[in-house]
Amino acid sequence: MSPYFILVPILVPILAGILLMTFPIQDYKTRAAAVETVVILNTILVFVLLLNRPAERLYLFSFVEGLPLTLNIDGMATFFGGLVAFLWPLATLYTFEYMRHEERVNTFLSFYTITYGVTLGVAFAGNIVTMYLFYEALTMVTLPLVIHTMTEEAQKATRKYLNYMIGGTAFAFIGIVFYSLFCTDIEFVLGGNLDVANLGEYANIALLVYVLAFFGFGVKAAVFPFHGWLPTASVAPTPVTALLHAVAVVKSGVFAIMRLTYFCFGADFLKGTWAQTVVVIAVMVTIVYGSTMGVRENHIKRRLAYSTVANLSYILLGVTMMSPLGLVAGLCHMFVHAIMKISGFFCAGAVMHQTDKNYVYELDGLGYAMPATFTALLISGLSLTGIPLFAGFVSKWSIVQALLEEPSIMGYVGVFVLLYSALMTGIYMLSLNVRGWFSGGTAARQDSARFHDPSWLMLLPLAIFSVLTVALGLNAQALLAFVQSIATGTF
Amino acid sequence: MTGNPILLLLVLGPMAAGIVSYLIGRRNKALRDGFAIAVTSAEAVVMLLLVLMGGEVSLSVPGVCGMGLSFQLDGFRGVFATVTAYMWMMTTIFSREYLAHSRNRNRYYLFLLMTFGATMGVFLSDDLFTTFVFFELMSMASYVTVIHDEKPETLYAGGVYLAVAVIGGLVALMGIFMLYSVTGTLQLSELLAACQAAFPGNEAWFYVLGGCILFGFGAKAGMYPLHVWLPMAHPVAPAPASALLSGIITKSGIFGVLVLCTRIFAENAYWGFVILLLGVVTMLLGGLLAIFSLDLKRTLACSSMSQLGFIFVGMGMMDLLGEENALAVRGTLLHMFNHSNLKLVLFMAAGVVVMNLHKLDLNDIRGFGRKKPLLCYVFLMGSLGIGGIPLFNGYISKTLIHESIVEYIELLEEGHSVVSFAAANSATLFHVIEWLFIITGAMTVAYMTKLFVVLFAEKNRDRAVQASFEANTHYCNKATAAVLAVSATVLTILGVLPYLTLNKIADLGQGFLNGVSPKHAVNYFSLTNLKGGLYSIVIGAAIYLLVIRLGMRVKQPDRTYVYVNRWPKHLDLLELVYRPLVLGLLPTVAGFLCRCLDYVLDGLVLLGRKTTHKQLREGHLLPKGFELAYVVGSLLDGVVALLNATFCKRNPIQADFVRFFADQSRIYEETKREVMSGVSFSLMMFGVGIMVVVIYLLVV
Incomplete structure (x- = not known):
């Protein structure tokens, strides 16, 4: 397939978004149909593209000599692009129902769609300059989504x-x-392009x-000490927090770090250096921090946001092991976390949407009113905790395997951190369900009987994610083999 | 998937059946109950056939859950899988009547069957990974059956149960990870060799990982100091669930500890010594708590803890005795087996009481068993068995464990320095342990006598209540009665015919524990062995008469007696240590640290805004260029501040001299500028100039 085809799935959502902004559609159903069609169409385009990958990279132009813009689809791009393309239509479906009674839905949906294209841009970028460009654009196009409610809180968060x-x-x-000065070629290559032989005394600078x-890239991945924005940003509407702040934006940060580590500097160069120690410590601190704050937080969405902080660092913990096994573990958890966290957020959103309840202690007895x-939420919680037979266990197991590949104090500390976090996750996720199903007795149950499950638009994505979580928990060989390759x- | 898929069916079948029963239950409740009974019975029959056919069956399912599962059916696993299935069959039948008027029964059956499958998974597992997977599933699923009635105290106890299970599970997982990283395998069949190869040089790691795994599985097995959930969860759970919890789910914890004792630390005396001491503390504490308890099911729960302590002692002796551990191996195994059967009977008998009275306090249920021969028979069999009375099953296994201690003492006295460290070589210490063992046995006799006397001999304080108790002859239906009678009779058969029954079971199971048949068969009813049992009975009678009859009963004005709680209220490990630690200290410290982390970056920004990037605000800034005013003003301000602090405290002087002087000098400057630039000023100066010139001319 012609390499120019790579541009199509990036540009289609961007153009569609701009069109929707210029020609707003007032009718709810027409708008929903139009947006969903575009998104599904684009997802199909992405999968067609990924299955018939162009052999060579696409060169667009250069800013100056040595800083070209290129697009390329390799394994990582396939993985991340595929993940995003799979989740977007489902999240959009959920958005329609959730945003039904909000204002300025046209603007919201147009930026939501533009973000799709930009995220694909991050995925398909062929070198670090291109990735940086899309990465910045991602910040800008998601800004209107965070500020959408225009409350003072939202403005502050933005x-x-x-x-x-x-x-x-x-x-x-x-x-x-600096990288462009130190490298032989700026394009992404597994193993890195760093000119190690001529680095000499500059190794420490590198x-x-x-x-x-x-x-820098860790800001989007919410690595300590740059984690503060993520819980604050959970004031945004749920579809934003779910898709962007659990998948698109934060995973772009993680993805960028993977690219930086394995495709620019090269894992072999970094392994065993002080740089690795520094980043591993930061990542571990983030995990402990995120999971502890998750327990302390009573606002459901913020709790999930803290959980995201911790889980992003699980991925990075795998990645910073600087070994192929580590990358496997990181990618595996990236996929699994995307599914289970988006499911968790959608559940929280469904509760908020149906009952206007935002806090954990308000959930008493709701389980019987909203069983689906x-x-x-239970499946997502069990999976996040890492209970066997659910997907989260598989990916955590692979992270631990990466940690213990070579017995070291750092590895054991990492395992300990993971288990501490699992305990905290168990507390903050399962307490939601204990509240929902067992607390409050008959009185709470009768009180919440007036609520009910949301419509199929919201339930369908939840059902798909739940089934996938269980299926992956039972057999993740296909996923593991794919990320292995x-x-x-x-x- | 290689091997015989029947093992997978045995594990997943009940789980699938759980879901089916849930669906059936939405339409037809009677059919659901029947279905659950059919499933458990079928499983019990299949297990029994598999064990009788003999031979080993294995199965591995690669790829599932990341690492792949593997199962194995050999003698030991066969025995305990059969016990599991048998207990589930009995309790499921019993559940039908016990929960007849309860809510949420669909949920109960769903999770009862889920727990069943998971427990089968634990006992059939062939690698620690599989063990752990099903162990966790079992913990989670059994939680729902424990909190069945959803009362606040039930939820609280359930919360403790879940917390211990989750924390224990994770710590065990940590140990399993480390084990995997050190030895490279988790297969039970390969672990022994792998650990023996890896142990030299890695001692520290081995003890750490052993401690972690022991923490996780020991917590489930009610080991001190992690026993706190046990006396709490049992009384609140429905009786069938208590029976399972106490009878078989605790044994799954023992299963994990057995793997430690026979695979990872096989014949390691240090390890054996630690396990032995933990076992002694657990059995003593359990016995004490049971004596002081005033709650029927709580007494039985504490008794479970005590009996599990016996099992720990057996396991400790197993490792201490090294190659000559045949007695310890068989004693441990048989006590596990016996205790499961005993607790099944006792908890179901207690369940009959609860089902009728919905009360557990000994003062309330006093006299319920009078004129109920069946209940009396059942409870008596259980009591005699667990009390270790000769001719009943508990006697056999306790005797074996006791004999293993005696054997160790003999070895020491003959001068064999069995192990290399002093404590384990002291014959005196082991004499003490032997006596503690006998005394705990006596405690068992004492608290079981207490229960029996309360239920079947004494009369209730209220005559009307006693009359209604005695009039109640239809206290359970035929199915329940049959279940009770059968399971109690099994105990008797085991006790009377130990050579035909228990010895066979020990032969079947000892291979898993690396055990061999003893050189000469043990004569259970020899005089020396009977002596131990006799000591227990005599001391037990003394404890009952002195402590319970004299110490725990208080005479009331109407010349009746009331049992009172003599246990110090504040002596509670959970309330005293764990709760403050886990809920108070930990979140406070962690929260403080997290807040600090929170402010690292935001604090930097804030610091910048307060100092280098301070924003200018109107009204607060002094006009520039008034150095003199500033210096003098500051001086005067200082004086004013001093005065305010000393003389003028009542009416402080409100003045800002810096501003005052600055304003004054600004006015002065502005006036000056205006004056200087005015035309009249120019004219005046012009005039002044002329006058100066004229005066000069006149003078000169």
């Missing part, structure tokens, strides 16, 4: 979001500039640059 993102960009930019860039929602470069 300001914080922007501050963190711009700050992170500065670090990332430093990283890119490591420093890596650490800076790690934290709470069953999905990416991590070893045989894809």
Whole structure:
């Protein structure tokens, strides 16, 4: 297939979004049909593209010599692009129902759709400059989505979001500039392009640059100390927090770090250096922090946001092991977490939408009123905790395997951190269900009897995610084999 | 998938049946109950046939849950899988009447069958990974059956149960990870060799990982100091669930500890010594708590803890005795087996009481059993068995464990320095342990006598109540009666014919524990062995008469007696240590640290805004260029502040001299500028100039 075809799925949603902004559709049903058609069409395009990958990369143009814009589809791009394309139509479906009674839905949906294209841009970027470009664009197009409700709280959150993102960009930019000086070729290659032979005395500078860039891209991945924006940003409407702040934006950050580590600097160069120690410690601190705060937080969505903070760092914990096994574990958890966390957020959203309840202690007895929602929440919670037979267990197991590949103190500490986090996850996720099903007795149950499950638009995505979580928990061989081939470069 | 898929059916079948029973239950409740009974009975029959046919069956299912599952059916697993299935069959039949008027029965049956499948999975597992997977599933699923009635105290106890299960499970998982990383395998059949190869040089890691795994499985097995959930969860759970919890689910914890004792630390005396001491503490504490308890099911729960302590002692002796551990192996195995059967009977008998009275306090249920021969027979069989009375089943296994301690003492006295460290070589210590063992046996006799006397001998304080108790002859239906009678009779057969029954079971199971048949068969009814049992009975009678009859009963004005709680209320490990630690200290410290982390970045921004990037605000800023005013003003401000602090405290002087001087000098400057630039000022200066010139001319 012609490499120019890579541009199509990136541009279609962007153009569609702009069109919707210029020609708003007032009727709810027409608008829903139009947007969903575009999104599904684009997803089909993505899968057609991924199944018939163009052999060579697409060169667009250069800013200056040595900083070209290129698009390319390799294993990682296939993985992330496929994940995004799979989740977007389902999330959009959910959005229609959730946003039904909100204002300015046209603007919201247009930016929502534009974000789809930009996220694909991050996935398909062929070198770090292109990725950086789309990465920045992602910040900008998601801004209107966070501020959507226009309340004072939302404005504050957006300001914080922007501050963190711009700050992170500065670090990332430093990283890119130095990297372009140190590398032989700026394109992504598994194993890295760093000119290690001629680095000589600059090796430590290169490591420093890596650490800076790690934290720069780590802002989107909510790595300590740049985690603050994520829980604050959960004031945004649920579809935003679910898809963007559990998948698209944060996973772009993680994806960028994977690219940076394995495809720019190269895992072999970083393994065993002080740079690895620094980033591993930061990641572990984030895990402990996120899971502890999850327990302390009573607002359901913020609780899930803290859980996201911790889980993103699970992925990074695998990634920072700087080994193929680590990348396998990271990718595996990236996929699994996307499914179960989006499911968790959708459940929280369904509860908010149906009952206007936002806090954990308000959930008493709701399980019987909304059985489908709470069953999905239970599956998501068990999976996040890492109970066997659910997908989360498989990916955590692979992270642990990566940690213990070579027995070391760091590995054991990592396992300990993971288990501590699992315990906390158990508490903060399962307490939602214990509240929903067992607390409050008959009185609470009668009180909540007036509520009911949301319509199929919301339940269908939940059902798909739940089934997938269980299926992957029972047999994840296909997924593992796929990420294995990416991590070893045989894809 | 390689091997015989029947093993997978045995594990997943009940789980699937659970879902089916849930669906059936939405339409037809009677059919659901029947279905559940049919499934458990079928499973019990299949297990029994498999064991009788003999031979080993194995199955591995690669790829599932990341690492793949593997199952194995050999003698030991066969025995305990059969016991599991048998107990589930009995309790499921019993559940039908016990829960006849209860809500949420669909949920109960769903999770009862789920727990069944998971427990079968634990006992049939062939690698620690599979064990762990099903162990966790079992913990989660059994939680729902424990909290069945959803009362606040039930939810609280259930919360403790779940917390211990989750924390224990995770710690065990940590240990399993470390084991995998050190030895590279989790297959039970390969672990022994792998651990023996990896142990030298990795001692520290091995003890750490062993501690982790022991923590997880020991918590389930009611080991001190992780026993707190046991006396809480049993009384609140429905009786059939208590029977299962106490009878077989605790044994799944023992299964994990057995793997530690026979695979990872096989014949390691240090390890054996630790297990032995934990066992002694557990059995003593359990016995004490049971004596002091005033709650029927709580007494039985504490008794479980005590009996599990006996099993731990057996396991400890197993490792201490090394190659000559035949008695310890057989004693441990048989006590596991016996205790499962005993607790099934006792909890179901207690369940009959609860089902009729919905009360558990000994003062309330006193006299219920009078003129109820069946209940009396059942409870008596259970009591005699667990009390270790000769001719009943508990006697056999206790004797074996006791004999293993005696054997160890003999070895020490003959001068064999069995192990290399001092404590384990002290014959005195082991004499003490032997006596503690006998005394705990006596405690068992004492608290079981207490229960029996309360239920079947004494009369209720209220005559009307006693009359209604005695009039109640239809206290259970025929199915329940049959279940009770059968399971109690099994105990008797086991006790009377130990050579035909228990010895065979020990022969079947000892291979898993690396045991061999003893060189000469043990004569259970020899004089020396009977002596131990006799000591227990005599001391037990003394404890009953002195402590319980004299110490725990208080005479009332109407010349009747009331049992009172003599246990210090605040002496509760959970309330004293764990709750403050887990719910108080931990979140506070963690929360403080997290807040600190929270403010690291935001704090930097804030610091910048307060210092280098301070924003300018109107009204607060002084005009520039008034250095003199600033210096003098500050000086005067200082004086004013001093005065305010000393003399003028009542009426402080409100003045800002810096601003005052600055304002004054600004006015002065502005006036000056205006004056200087005015035309009249120019004219005046011009005039002044002329006058100066004229005066000069006149003078000169």
